Amino acid sequence: MLTVEGATVRYGRFEALAGVQWSVGTGESTVTALLGPSGCGKSTLLRAVAGLEPLAAGSICWDGVDLATTAPHRRDFGVVFQDGQLFPGRTVAQNIAYGLARRRVRGRAAADRVAEMLRLVQLDGFGDRPVSALSGGQAQRVALARAL
Template identity: 50%
Template structure:
């Protein structure tokens, strides 16, 4: 069953003439599928991802989830999660505190929160790290915490924007396999944005190339 349906989405930025970052792109992502958007910097892949999750308003086109039009829906109502390049963890919170943040925003009961956090930390290989300050973690560990935090509220779709690009090559290669295993274990539909063909092939079920605002 199709989860995400992007129809003729165009994204422009102010200029004379306006800069076309995404040029009438259409794609679908099945529920449970991991799709990689692969392309060089400046090709429009992050702008397309922004239009999908709601942080970038499209100039035209539509974004649907299971038939529901999300195009004008605010970010917080789309039930999509996001993992950024640098993780964007809360430095004043522990590992468990970071992972539980979205559950707290949903007002999930404490016992249920603790159970969910424990399960996710086990999934990402960080059991026993609950009370560690995130500032004491390695880069790879921080990204696994960021992934667990994004998965905690059970998003319908998870967007990952160059999540491993700040790591060294050997760690990036190892963590790519771990990310795929985590996403598969969670059963999460995901879109990965990357410029690295090896990373795209390691993580995604399907790779779509993008160049000059269009899918190839």
């Protein structure tokens, strides 16, 4: 379970998050939507959970373990922002396989996982396509597949 207790994020004197309390996830397949108006701190909260923003106060715990000293690449959280953040010089499959390669998953295992993710996001057959040839919605699905 993810537990956020009193999370505060500041940018100079501006307090982007102030004492946020939140917990989510009790099962392996939990899906949660974080909704709110523009500028309310949704992205800041997600960035803090992923370790991309430091907390000025409070804590973020995963299964009871405080993540304060856990590096972002060790937290195992994926964040998909609105613009997708795809690598423009790579194909769809290469973008999805990026995280797998960083974890030393290669060859048939990586190819099978990429194919599985393409099916999941309904982009079968798009693996060899350059990301520059995708629509906005397709690019978001590629970013989601990479995060998963």
